[in-house]
Amino acid sequence: MRTVQFREAIREAMQEEMRVDDSIILMGEEVAEYNGAYKVSKGMLDEFGEKRIIDTPISELGFGGIGVGAAMNGLRPIIEYMTFNFSLVGIDQIINNAAKMYSMSGGQIKVPIVFRGPTGSAGQLGATHSQNFENWFANTPGLKVVVPSNCADAKGLLKTAIRDDNPVIFMESEQMYGMKGEIPEIEYTLPIGKARIDQEGSDVTLVSFGKFMRIAENATKALSEEGISAELIDLRSVRPIDYEAVANSIKKTNRCVVLEEAWPLASISSEIAYMMQEMVFDYLDAPIKRVTSPDVPMAYAQTLVDAYLPDTKEVVEAVKTVLYS
Amino acid sequence: MSKVSHSKSTYLEWYRLMVLIRKFELKSAQMYGQQKIRGFLHLYSGQEAVIAGTMSAIEKQDKLITAYRDHGHALAVGVSANECMAELYGKATGCTKGKGGSMHFFAADKNYFGGHGIVGGQIPLGAGIALADKYQENNAVTFCYMGDGAVRQGALHETFNMAMLWKLPVVFVVENNQYAMGTSVERTTNVLDLYKIGSAYEMPSEPIDGMDCEAVHESIEKAAKRAREGDGPTFLEMKTYRYRGHSMSDPGHYRTKEELKSFREDDPIGKVKVTILKKKYATEKELTALENEQDKLVEESVEFAENSPYPSADELHKDVYVGDYPFLK
Ligand SMILES: Cc1ncc(C[n+]2csc(CCOP(=O)(O)OP(=O)(O)O)c2C)c(N)n1
Ligand SMILES: [Mg+2]
Numbered sequence: 001m002r003t004v005q006f007r008e009a010i011r012e013a014m015q016e017e018m019r020v021d022d023s024i025i026l027m028g029e030e031v032a033e034y035n036g037a038y039k040v041s042k043g044m045l046d047e048f049g050e051k052r053i054i055d056t057p058i059s060e061l062g063f064g065g066i067g068v069g070a071a072m073n074g075l076r077p078i079i080e081y082m083t084f085n086f087s088l089v090g091i092d093q094i095i096n097n098a099a100k101m102y103s104m105s106g107g108q109i110k111v112p113i114v115f116r117g118p119t120g121s122a123g124q125l126g127a128t129h130s131q132n133f134e135n136w137f138a139n140t141p142g143l144k145v146v147v148p149s150n151c152a153d154a155k156g157l158l159k160t161a162i163r164d165d166n167p168v169i170f171m172e173s174e175q176m177y178g179m180k181g182e183i184p185e186i187e188y189t190l191p192i193g194k195a196r197i198d199q200e201g202s203d204v205t206l207v208s209f210g211k212f213m214r215i216a217e218n219a220t221k222a223l224s225e226e227g228i229s230a231e232l233i234d235l236r237s238v239r240p241i242d243y244e245a246v247a248n249s250i251k252k253t254n255r256c257v258v259l260e261e262a263w264p265l266a267s268i269s270s271e272i273a274y275m276m277q278e279m280v281f282d283y284l285d286a287p288i289k290r291v292t293s294p295d296v297p298m299a300y301a302q303t304l305v306d307a308y309l310p311d312t313k314e315v316v317e318a319v320k321t322v323l324y325s
Numbered sequence: 326m327s328k329v330s331h332s333k334s335t336y337l338e339w340y341r342l343m344v345l346i347r348k349f350e351l352k353s354a355q356m357y358g359q360q361k362i363r364g365f366l367h368l369y370s371g372q373e374a375v376i377a378g379t380m381s382a383i384e385k386q387d388k389l390i391t392a393y394r395d396h397g398h399a400l401a402v403g404v405s406a407n408e409c410m411a412e413l414y415g416k417a418t419g420c421t422k423g424k425g426g427s428m429h430f431f432a433a434d435k436n437y438f439g440g441h442g443i444v445g446g447q448i449p450l451g452a453g454i455a456l457a458d459k460y461q462e463n464n465a466v467t468f469c470y471m472g473d474g475a476v477r478q479g480a481l482h483e484t485f486n487m488a489m490l491w492k493l494p495v496v497f498v499v500e501n502n503q504y505a506m507g508t509s510v511e512r513t514t515n516v517l518d519l520y521k522i523g524s525a526y527e528m529p530s531e532p533i534d535g536m537d538c539e540a541v542h543e544s545i546e547k548a549a550k551r552a553r554e555g556d557g558p559t560f561l562e563m564k565t566y567r568y569r570g571h572s573m574s575d576p577g578h579y580r581t582k583e584e585l586k587s588f589r590e591d592d593p594i595g596k597v598k599v600t601i602l603k604k605k606y607a608t609e610k611e612l613t614a615l616e617n618e619q620d621k622l623v624e625e626s627v628e629f630a631e632n633s634p635y636p637s638a639d640e641l642h643k644d645v646y647v648g649d650y651p652f653l654k
Contacts, residue, residue: 029506029508030506030507030508033507033508033512034506034507034508034579037506055508055512056513057474057477057505057508057513058444058445058475058477058478058513059478059479061478061479062477062479085443086443086444088443089443089445089480123363123364124363124364124415124426125364125365125426125428126364126424126425126426126428126429126442127425127429128428128429128442128443129365129428264653265653294642294652295652295653295654296641296642296645296652297645299423299424299425299426299636299640299641300364300412300415300423300424300425300426300427300429301416301417301423301424301426301635301636301640302363302415302635303415303423303635303637303638304415304423304641306638307638
């Protein structure tokens with residue numbers, strides 16, 4: 001195993017794939033000469049040249065759509081959004097074109113493209129720069145949506161996403177780019193749609209994904225100190241969702257809490273709760289609880305950010321609620 | 326040099342405002358260093374003449390809207406340094422109660438429709454504000470500011486077309502400081518003269534020396550007159566420069582020291598000062614006194630921000646909807 005930063009894991013996935021497949025290009029704001037707004041693509045212009053690492057103007061609708069068009073005609077573009085907040089400027093191209101082209105054309109035209117960049121809050125950035133659209137994209141048939149929580153998953157899943165013949169949304173985190181983790185020395189890929197059991201447990205199933213896995217891990221630790229054994233599941237992708245993994249865990253624990261950063265209405269946690277009552281209703285000893293951001297926009301002030309973001313304590317309390325303890 | 330002559334009070338007001346903005350931004354940078362201010366902070370230093378030259382040429386009922394580099398515009402329309410600094414601190418006494426932060430200053434009572442964090446988002450909004458003024462026969466003009474980077478958003482082109490078609494009373498002002506983050510204008514386009522983009526829509530368009538209050542004032546005055554007389558929008562390209570990095574985390578390696586130096590030598594504040602002294606509108610001593618007053622305002626704003634309360638947690642659920650709303654718990 002080797003220790004790398006999250007941003008390096010993502011970079012390595014792109015580099016390794018680009019070395020063996022010259023139909024792959026990387027396009028986005030500041031990806032080339034500036035080496036990436038968050039230095040994810042550092043050194044890639046030097047290695048692959050300006051034909052393949054392409055700086056764009058601030059034209060999310062344009063370059064997103066150009067990426068889709070290129071994917072329709074033989075390339076495998078990786079489109080970087082400086083953050084997914086800005087993807088909204090061009091979301092039409094993702095939802096109406098990338099996601100639908102294959103089915104609309106009766107299977108004639110595929111769109112092998114990856115849209116990637118950071119999602120979620122990153123400190124005091126205010127309402128427009130602190131949003132989670134995982135559930136928005138996950139709602140759209142035709143897309144796959146990957147939200148890795150650690151370095152090894154990020155690399156293995158991004159390589160798979162790049163090789164996938166379907167459009168894949170790959171959501172990272174500004175606050176995780178500097179985080180270090182171990183990755184295998186040898187080349188590897190990971191399948192999209194398979195959850196990972198982060199920690200086995202017997203009293204309650206805790207489900208999360210992406211950056212919030214850190215909070216879930218801390219909650220799991222805090223709970224074990226109180227003698228509560230939580231089984232922690234990292235979904236890794238939110239379309240498709242590995243419902244089986246969650247259901248199997250609930251069969252063992254009979255209780256479930258879902259943790260995510262997005263707003264509550266029509267979220268991934270709503271979806272999990274719905275599917276679990278359908279799949280394992282008879283196994284549940286308590287209603288499923290969720291911990292999400294509150295039903296309001298993020299604000300700038302430190303006090304409001306603190307009040308907004310879910311924390312370990314909230315997760316521990318939710319677990320205790322489903323345990324009736 | 327200006328053909329039109331401006332009054333003594335205009336020069337002194339330009340000087341006061343630009344010095345206030347410069348000192349305010351310097352202080353915010355300092356407070357950012359002390360982590361009193363967090364998140365993204367984009368400073369206006371170097372671009373002051375654009376807003377100063379605007380303010381002397383517009384009327385009270387006129388509207389302003391801009392992007393996230395918005396402190397200068399707020400101070401110009403009369404938001405107090407106290408409210409601005411408190412906002413940067415994220416305090417309840419800030420111009421949006423600590424909700425918007427640096428990128429999202431607002432002051433509806435001063436016709437300031439805000440700072441906007443999504444590049445280009447404010448361009449259609451500016452035209453919409455103008456549409457409402459035209460509809461309501463308010464005789465008001467909207468001044469819609471944007472960076473050179475924002476010109477690359479599709480929203481600009483759609484908006485320009487409709488603004489011309491409907492002859493909206495709006496003036497689009499691009500503050501061309503030559504960089505969008507680390508990307509220079511020439512790396513984003515083959516049309517280096519941004520003002521020429523207006524010609525596709527036959528929108529009157531002009532390049533202006535944005536480091537010069539007189540030039541800015543004259544161009545804004547002319548554009549405002551055209552808009553007010555019902556002849557529609559104008560597109561002004563203010564050629565300017567930002568002295569600092571894009572935001573506090575940007576070291577600015579993409580530009581040379583020489584380039585920065587050459588613009589600093591063309592400093593808008595310095596130029597107005599020379600004119601004031603030459604025309605004997607004020608003495609060196611009087612200008613120093615005026616500078617000290619701005620220093621004092623800025624110092625007081627820090628004290629005000631320090632001593633102000635943070636918004637309480639229940640503010641999160643306030644101002645989200647007009648009226649009651651059954652939030653999910
Ligand atoms: C739609 C969108 N894309 C990207 C960003 C990230 N971003 C913030 S500022 C900026 C550069 C804008 O430059 P410019 O318009 O020239 O304004 P300046 O900073 O020079 O005032 C970028 C790319 C954003 N905020 N919104
Ligand atoms: Mg610029």
